[in-house]
Amino acid sequence: MAIRKGWLGRLPVIGQLRQSVGLQRGMLVTGLVLTGLVLLTAILAPVVAPYGYAQLAADGVNFGAQKPPSAAHWLGTTVGGYDVLSRLIWGAQTALLVIVVAVLMSIVAGVLLGLVSGYLGGWLDRVLVVIADAIYAFPSLLLAIVAAIMISGGQSGLWSGVFAAGIAITVIFIPQYFRVIRAEVVRLKGDAFIESAKVVGASSARIMFVHALRNSTRTLPLIFTLNAAEAVLTLAALGFLGFGIEPTAAAEWGYDLNRSRSDVTSGIWWTSVFPGVAIVLVVLGLTLIGESLNDLADPRLRTRRRPGPKQPAETSVTEVIQ
Amino acid sequence: MKGLWRYVLVRFLLIIPTVFILVTVVFVFMRVTGDPITAKFGGQLLQSDLEARIHAAGYDRPIIVQYFEYLGQLVTGNFGTALTDNQQVTDILLHYGAATLELAIYALVVAFLVGIPLGMLAAKIRDRWGDAVLRIFAILCYATPVFFAGLMLKLVFSVGLHWFPTSGRADPRTVIGLGRVDGASGIYLLDAIRTGNWSYISDVLSHAVLPAVALGLLTAGVFLRLVRTNMITTLGTGYVDAARSRGVGEFRLTTKHAYRPALVPIITVIGLQVAMLLGGAVLTETTFEWNGLGSQLALYLAQRDFVAVQGIVALLAVIVAVTNFVVDLIAAAIDPRVRY
Numbered sequence: 033m034a035i036r037k038g039w040l041g042r043l044p045v046i047g048q049l050r051q052s053v054g055l056q057r058g059m060l061v062t063g064l065v066l067t068g069l070v071l072l073t074a075i076l077a078p079v080v081a082p083y084g085y086a087q088l089a090a091d092g093v094n095f096g097a098q099k100p101p102s103a104a105h106w107l108g109t110t111v112g113g114y115d116v117l118s119r120l121i122w123g124a125q126t127a128l129l130v131i132v133v134a135v136l137m138s139i140v141a142g143v144l145l146g147l148v149s150g151y152l153g154g155w156l157d158r159v160l161v162v163i164a165d166a167i168y169a170f171p172s173l174l175l176a177i178v179a180a181i182m183i184s185g186g187q188s189g190l191w192s193g194v195f196a197a198g199i200a201i202t203v204i205f206i207p208q209y210f211r212v213i214r215a216e217v218v219r220l221k222g223d224a225f226i227e228s229a230k231v232v233g234a235s236s237a238r239i240m241f242v243h244a245l246r247n248s249t250r251t252l253p254l255i256f257t258l259n260a261a262e263a264v265l266t267l268a269a270l271g272f273l274g275f276g277i278e279p280t281a282a283a284e285w286g287y288d289l290n291r292s293r294s295d296v297t298s299g300i301w302w303t304s305v306f307p308g309v310a311i312v313l314v315v316l317g318l319t320l321i322g323e324s325l326n327d328l329a330d331p332r333l334r335t336r337r338r339p340g341p342k343q344p345a346e347t348s349v350t351e352v353i354q
Numbered sequence: 355m356k357g358l359w360r361y362v363l364v365r366f367l368l369i370i371p372t373v374f375i376l377v378t379v380v381f382v383f384m385r386v387t388g389d390p391i392t393a394k395f396g397g398q399l400l401q402s403d404l405e406a407r408i409h410a411a412g413y414d415r416p417i418i419v420q421y422f423e424y425l426g427q428l429v430t431g432n433f434g435t436a437l438t439d440n441q442q443v444t445d446i447l448l449h450y451g452a453a454t455l456e457l458a459i460y461a462l463v464v465a466f467l468v469g470i471p472l473g474m475l476a477a478k479i480r481d482r483w484g485d486a487v488l489r490i491f492a493i494l495c496y497a498t499p500v501f502f503a504g505l506m507l508k509l510v511f512s513v514g515l516h517w518f519p520t521s522g523r524a525d526p527r528t529v530i531g532l533g534r535v536d537g538a539s540g541i542y543l544l545d546a547i548r549t550g551n552w553s554y555i556s557d558v559l560s561h562a563v564l565p566a567v568a569l570g571l572l573t574a575g576v577f578l579r580l581v582r583t584n585m586i587t588t589l590g591t592g593y594v595d596a597a598r599s600r601g602v603g604e605f606r607l608t609t610k611h612a613y614r615p616a617l618v619p620i621i622t623v624i625g626l627q628v629a630m631l632l633g634g635a636v637l638t639e640t641t642f643e644w645n646g647l648g649s650q651l652a653l654y655l656a657q658r659d660f661v662a663v664q665g666i667v668a669l670l671a672v673i674v675a676v677t678n679f680v681v682d683l684i685a686a687a688i689d690p691r692v693r694y
Contacts, residue, residue, distance in 0.1 A: 055486045162368075166375040169625065169674050171633030174667065175379070177655055182383045265499055269637055272501045273652050289502060293641070296505050297520050299513050308502035315497035323493065 048328045060324035066317025074124040082106075083115045085122035085283035098300055108302040111291050112279065120306050122283035126194065127264050127314060133198030134205065134263045135256060141202065142209025147240045149210070150217030161214070164207035172204035176266050179203045180275045193277030193284075197270055201263045208259065212251055217244050254329065257322035261315045268311050285311050358686070365682050369675040376671035377428065380664060381421060389413035390660040394437045424664070433665035438657050443665030446650060451669070452540030453523060453646035457569065457638065458631050460562050464570025465577055465627075470620075472574075473581025477616075478608050480586055488578065495575025500634045504568040504641035511564060518564050521643040528557045569638045573627050577620060584616035618688060625681040629674050 049060055073080065088095060099109040107116035149157045167175065179200035220226060221244075229239050270276040271286020279287055285307035292304035384390075391408045399407070408414050412423075427434065433443035476488040512520040519525075524532070524542055531554055532538060532545045539545055543562070546554040588594060589612045597611050598604075636648035643649070647666055654662040 055481060055483075058486070059489075162371050163375055166372040166675075167379065169372065169629055169678055170376050170671065171629045171636075171674070173633035173636060174651070174670065177636075177652075178380055178383045178663075178667070181655060181658075182386055261497070265497075268499050269501070272499070272637065273640060274656055286499075289499075289505065293505065296509050297513060299509075301509055304502070304505045304509070308499070308505065311499055311502060312494065312497050316493060319493050319497055323489075 048325055056324055056327055059320050060328075063317050063320025063322075063324060066313055067321060070124050070314050070317060071128065073121055074128040077121050077125045081118040081121040083118040085114070085119050086280045087115065087118065088113045098295065098303070100300075101302055107306050110288060110303045111295060114279070116288075116302060116306055119283040119288055120285075120310055123285045123288070123307065123310060124314075126190075126277065126282040126284050127267065129194045130197050130201070130267045131260045131263045133194055134201035135259055137198060138202040138205035138209055138259070139252070139256070142206045143213050143245070145206065146210045146213025147217055147245060150214035151221065151236065151240045151244060153218075157214075160210070164210045167204070168207040168211065172262075173266060173269050175204050176200040176270060177273065177275050180270055190277070190281045193281050197267050197276060200270065201266045204266070205259055205262075208255060209252075212255060216247070216251075220244055220247055251329075254322055254325045257318050257325065261318035261322065264311060264314050264318070361686060362683060365679050369672075369679055372675040372678075373668070373671045374425075376674075377425070377664075377668050378421075380667045381424060384660045384664060385417060385420075390437055390658070394658050394660075428668055433668065434661045436654070436659055436662040436665075438654065438659045438662070441662075443662055446662060447647070447665065447669050449540065450645060450647045450650050453542075453644060454632075454635050454639070454648055456523075456541045456543065457562075457565055457635055457644060457646060458628075460566035461569035461573065461631055461634075461638075462627075464566050465573035468571065469574035469577025470581055473578040474585055474608055474613060476578065476582040477585030477589060477612075478604075480582075485582075489582070492575040492578040492582075495571045495578070498571075499637070500568050500572055501637045501641045503571060504564065504638055507564045507568055508641075518560050522561060523644055524554075524558050524561050528554050532558075565638050565642045565644055568641070569631065569634050572634055573631060576623065576627060576630075580619050580623060581613075581616055584619050585612050588612040588615050618685065621681060621688070622685050625674075625678040628677045632670055632673070 049057070049064075083090060083095075095105065095109045095113050095115060097109060097111050097113045099105060101108045105115050105117065107120065109115055110119070145160060149160045177200070180196055183196040183199050217240075226239060226243055229243050234243070267276065267284065268286030268289070271284045271288075272290045274287075274290060276287055277284045288307040289304055292300075292307070295301075295303045389408055389411075391411060391413055392404060395404060395407070405414075412420065431444070433447070435441065436443055436446060472488055472491070476485045476492075479485050508520055511517045523529075528542075528546070531549065531551065532542055535545045535548055542558045543555070546558045585608075589608075594607060594612050597607055602611065632648070635646060636652055638644065639646045639649035640652050647669075651663065651666045654666070
């Protein structure tokens with residue numbers, strides 16, 4: 033396949049978009065479109081949303097609780113008397129904030145620890161690996177809950193809520209970045225270019241942060257999208273269990289689902305279906321991107337452009353998810 | 355052979371630091387913000403009462419002393435007494451653990467029944483539209499939060515169609531009936547089978563269907579993806595071609611020849627899946643009011659009962675560590691490439 037390698041082709045996602053064909057391209061494009069729509073909704077929330085996320089009345093008239101979808105409230109109102117559509121739209125903003133906070137913090141911390149641990153080795157490396165493995169193996173949601181309780185302790189503001197959720201999610205993500213980066217650095221350590229950097233007299237810090245870092249970030253876009261998806265799920269789970277963000281501080285889909293539990297048993301469907309579908313769409317979009325990137329990075333799974341001879345199956349490419 | 359025993363021993367000894375680290379992390383997280391008495395009763399009791407209770411429970415001593423005392427208690431199997439209901443944490447673990455175990459087993463059964471055949475099918479019809487549908491299904495399984503899946507299942511199958519009950523593990527009548535069984539295991543299905551009473555068995559099973567599907571589909575998606583990926587690799591290998599040229603039918607080729615080696619990665623991820631199931635159990639049990647360890651944990655967390663929480667988390671840590679140990683052993687036993 034003749035792809036001109038311009039600078040555009042070297043960007044993480046665009047390069048893969050060009051490389052993809054058929055169904056795989058369809059999946060990648062669907063993921064990109066879904067994620068783009070959510071991004072747009074999050075940014076335009078103040079313009080698009082008919083009401084505020086904590087608004088209970090308009091023009092002095094209360095919305096009323098559990099009202100079915102109508103002209104005034106396209107998706108009905110919740111048991112707490114909020115407009116479902118507005119909370120849906122504002123919820124995209126909350127989700128985006130938490131993703132950004134959580135993923136940024138865990139990338140910085142995880143990459144830093146992974147670099148240092150992998151490059152320096154020794155007992156520090158061994159201790160960190162055991163800790164990371166222990167945390168990685170444990171049910172991440174439980175750790176996130178415990179962390180959320182420790183951090184928030186009943187706080188309710190938008191930013192404190194977002195940061196509490198973000199840090200809680202960070203705690204469970206650090207081991208993932210740590211493992212990936214560390215493995216890459218350990219692999220790179222023996223490479224000739226690191227050796228030659230040493231010979232030239234580069235400092236350990238320079239080798240780590242310039243040479244090793246640049247060469248070990250290959251898989252980061254993939255983990256990034258998968259983690260963003262998991263961050264949305266964790267945030268929703270925290271909200272559903274009542275350890276998330278207060279409804280007056282921000283719209284959060286998990287909280288709305290928690291409040292809709294009793295509605296479901298009495299057949300009121302609009303309070304649960306819409307926030308749930310919103311979560312599914314966000315996670316679906318991000319996961320489709322991640323999955324496609326994973327497939328395209330793996331020669332065994334990449335769909336061939338033209339039907340050709342059978343592919344060699346011996347290539348040992350490590351699965352990055354799981 | 356000597357190498358194998360060394361490997362087993364090393365893996366076994368690794369259980370200890372794993373449990374130790376998790377227990378420590380949770381202890382630090384829970385205690386960094388204060389003592390359990392203030393967390394539980396702060397604002398409800400007079401300051402003097404509060405201090406008296408803190409002193410009586412020994413929470414005013416240095417944190418490091420309390421930490422070692424806590425570790426000592428754990429080693430001797432003493433998990434303390436819950437602050438909220440004064441139950442022995444050990445009793446809580448035994449009583450509710452059975453319910454969670456039952457739910458987790460049902461969920462794994464669903465995951466295997468759905469994930470593995472569909473994964474084989476997807477690999478066989480690779481890159482056709484059927485494959486795309488199956489892959490989207492797998493991603494949807496992952497993308498749908500268990501509690502949302504649970505709510506939707508309830509909405510459709512219990513509120514809409516009245517096929518299954520909305521919540522709980524069994525009808526009150528059944529619970530009383532099962533309580534009379536001698537040496538009841540707490541696993542309702544086993545107890546119901548021992549009574550031999552069909553109405554009990556069907557009641558227990560009908561309560562289990564929706565929670566099991568909600569929790570099981572989460573893992574089914576992972577299994578589907580894994581089986582598909584690995585089957586694609588094995589279907590392309592020489593021995594499968596060789597079998598095909600010998601005249602082995604396509605069905606047998608898929609279900610026997612290519613499938614067996616594709617199963618190894620499944621076993622290795624089961625360790626992680628158990629952790630995911632335990633996390634999912636908290637959500638599923640809360641959604642379906644399934645009185646297990648998960649819903650109790652959520653309850654105790656909401657009430658800031660740190661003693662009970664620490665006990666439950668310690669048990670979960672042991673379960674996760676032991677599962678990973680067993681999984682490593684099985685993987686080493688069936689896969690000759692595992693080095694030890």
